[in-house]
Amino acid sequence: MNDLRLITIPMSHYCEKTRWGLERLGLTYREERHLQVFHYPRTYQLSRGPNVPVLVDGDRVVSDSTLILKHLERYAAPGMTLYPDDPAQRAQVEELEDLFDEVMGVESRRWVYFHFSARPLQALRIAGQGVPAAEKLLAPLIYPLFRLLIHTLLKPTSARVEAGLQQVRGIVRRTDALLAQGQRYLLGPRFTAADLALACMMAPLVLPRNYGIRLPEVEELSPAARATVREFRSTETGGYVLRLFAEEKPSP
Numbered sequence: 001m002n003d004l005r006l007i008t009i010p011m012s013h014y015c016e017k018t019r020w021g022l023e024r025l026g027l028t029y030r031e032e033r034h035l036q037v038f039h040y041p042r043t044y045q046l047s048r049g050p051n052v053p054v055l056v057d058g059d060r061v062v063s064d065s066t067l068i069l070k071h072l073e074r075y076a077a078p079g080m081t082l083y084p085d086d087p088a089q090r091a092q093v094e095e096l097e098d099l100f101d102e103v104m105g106v107e108s109r110r111w112v113y114f115h116f117s118a119r120p121l122q123a124l125r126i127a128g129q130g131v132p133a134a135e136k137l138l139a140p141l142i143y144p145l146f147r148l149l150i151h152t153l154l155k156p157t158s159a160r161v162e163a164g165l166q167q168v169r170g171i172v173r174r175t176d177a178l179l180a181q182g183q184r185y186l187l188g189p190r191f192t193a194a195d196l197a198l199a200c201m202m203a204p205l206v207l208p209r210n211y212g213i214r215l216p217e218v219e220e221l222s223p224a225a226r227a228t229v230r231e232f233r234s235t236e237t238g239g240y241v242l243r244l245f246a247e248e249k250p251s252p
Contacts (some may be wrong), residue, residue: 006055016211084192128215
């Protein structure tokens with residue numbers, strides 16, 4: 001097996017999805033962590049794009065959490081694959097994974113930046129876990145530029161954040177219904193990429209333990225953010241996500 005390197009923003013739930021995939025397969029890898037914005041030189045050097053995670057597997061470079069998981073399937077032992085062989089079942093898994101990544105993941109990220117952009121010290125303390133010391137030192141100086149970039153890219157206004165949470169609530173109603181069928185996982189007796197994506201994309205809204213970095217405690221949040229976390233934790237899906245982190249994810 002080739003030497004595996006993973007380029008990440010440590011707080012990113014897309015990066016957490018990839019870390020979990022690697023750890024679930026028992027694969028040894030080196031994680032190279034960067035703060036937001038500081039990651040650009042490395043990702044452009046390796047993948048010619050701005051996004052993390054980026055996996056370097058020998059002479060192969062793979063960007064995007066879903067593409068990385070599919071690349072890692074070659075290393076999976078029987079029974080450990082995240083995508084079923086049956087075409088119909090695989091289509092179900094991929095449809096849910098895409099929904100969680102492209103809607104829930106986008107909106108939970110917008111929610112995070114909305115609530116933490118006005119709290120730079122706390123935000124940088126959370127985001128800077130394991131990053132190079134030089135990035136930690138420089139981050140407070142460029143924080144205004146970073147905040148401007150985030151507002152340009154994500155537009156985290158109160159109206160957009162609330163509209164995004166409504167979309168997430170709609171998805172949670174759907175996953176609550178799936179879980180109400182009594183099966184162990186979303187689509188049956190097997191843990192799949194759909195379960196993995198749901199857990200990671202919802203993580204910012206329920207703050208599980210056993211995440212790849214230390215997430216804040218509920219009491220450390222603003223009152224408005226605290227209410228949202230408690231709301232989602234109280235759902236069937238929120239409890240399921242907390243269980244997956246506690247029981248299915250290898251300790252970081």
